[in-house]
């Protein structure tokens with residue numbers, strides 16, 4: 001017997017909801033593991049188990065019809081790694097993965113730590129700084145730009161492109177529509193400017209373009225692979241650093257504990273990623289009629305995987321709204337997804353954040369944060385501004 005699915009009127013892309021989505025997620029979780037979102041015409045998986053099991057079942061919950069929240073966004077992104085199924089997904093993922101494996105990323109540690117040290121030194125020098133533009137953005141922008149090796153196109157372009165791509169993964173509200181020309185500009189740039197002669201030798205993009213030139217990768221897939229290094233690699237990591245600073249700034253006793261135990265830096269990075277969940281949600285489509293928790297979802301239904309809600313599920317993360325760097329099971333969070341589409345860049349993101357935390361623990365004894373401003377993006381949960389005042393240097 002299938003039960004009537006509970007429904008809720010919330011529009012998860014409303015400005016007010018984006019500013020504070022947490023009570024809405026709590027209400028949706030209380031309604032049940034599967035909820036019909038009236039204003040979007042989508043189902044949502046709200047609780048930890050439903051989200052994780054759905055992500056792991058990539059044959060029932062497919063990605064090739066798109067991972068955005070409406071039809072336009074889904075159509076627009078089809079063919080991207082994140083919006084494809086086997087065999088295309090396997091080909092693209094195998095092409096992009098080698099430089100992002102744990103071992104290859106670990107070899108980058110000295111360079112990433114040096115960049116992180118420089119950035120924190122500059123902030124300490126200022127005494128008063130802005131956590132997003134002075135601390136969070138420079139690290140992935142410097143590291144990822146060096147590694148990708150595209151011709152110089154400026155930090156503003158890269159941030160603008162990445163954030164537009166995430167707006168497009170929501171719905172066609174003002175943000176989704178404004179993203180269209182920006183994404184068109186990025187796609188044109190990548191198509192024109194990524195021939196092997198224009199790319200830094202040995203870089204990630206150079207490697208992809210050589211694979212295309214030598215026949216190891218279908219040349220039609222090369223721009224998709226290069227976009228995988230640009231679009232998801234900035235706003236996500238920047239968001240996580242912002243959440244870290246916010247929570248550690250709100251809990252001075254945790255900062256003292258972390259300074260005394262810097263080996264907790266990686267756990268602290270995971271906890272910031274869990275509690276902030278940089279990508280609030282992506283979607284899947286059902287490839288057949290399927291029953292989930294007693295509810296029948298018809299073939300072709302769009303299902304939102306609410307990673308951010310799953311990561312606050314009290315049945316898995318007790319006192320889920322509390323920032324706890326000693327959380328025993330923190331690595332079970334779903335902020336990187338799960339299953340075959342699990343984040344390809346997670347080792348790089350974690351290393352960047354860990355290096356930044358270590359640099360901070362060695363240089364900042366105490367600090368205070370001001371009033372944060374939430375960034376308005378359809379998919380990314382982040383702060384746009386977060387003022388910081390350093391009180392004492394180590």
Ligand code: HEM
Nearest residue numbers: 081082228232233236237278335336337341343344345349
């Ligand atoms: C804290 C930082 C990050 C977070 C929270 C994050 C989150 C995610 C999530 C949730 C997915 C899964 C999408 C799905 O289920 O459909 C994903 C996929 C992906 N991420 Fe990340 N990401 C981060 C950093 C990065 C970085 C630094 C890179 C690249 C250098 C990257 C590249 C990718 C790619 C290529 C995919 C698509 C994988 C696939 O479809 O097989 N991400 N990420």
